[in-house]
Amino acid sequence: MDVFALVTITVLAVFLGFEVVSKVSSTLHTPLMSEANAIHGIILLGAIMVAGQATEPLPLVLSVLAVFLATINIVGGFVVTDRMLVMFAAKPSRAGKKEVSK
Template sequence: MDLFGLVTITVLAVFLGFEVVSKVSSTLHTPLMSEANAIHGIILLGAIMVAGQADDPLILAVSLLAVVLATINIVGGFVVTDRMLVMFAAKPRRARKDDAS
């Protein structure tokens, strides 16, 4: 595929991703983040496969950059998801002085 085709696919993917994510209500952001982590895992595997078969130094550099960015995105997504789940977790009740036996 030529450079124009790759750039066109990238621009369309960015536009579609922005449109899909911007229409999600705030109550669905935690499940969406978890799905995004799964998708970034697939992207990470694809970037590793491309890096392993790269003959051109430019392709190797771009694929290694994709590996680093996908890894950062996965770790950050799990951290944000964990923090959001902690925010919504039930808080333990404190024992009142009246309840002490």
């Protein structure tokens, strides 16, 4: 693949990922954060494709950096979502405990 095709794939992957994520309304962003961050996988796939086809050092370094940063973004999004879900989880009820009245 020539450089133009690789740049085109990268730009389209970034644009598509941004457009899909930006369409999530602000009221739904918190509960849908993990899904929105998973969409960044599109950017990750584009970066992997560019890294696999790179023959010169600069595109290779930039695409490997893009793969690294996209991976951190995806994993971080899932970690934050997991923490938020734990915060909103139902707390165990105290119905099973007997209170001693004085």
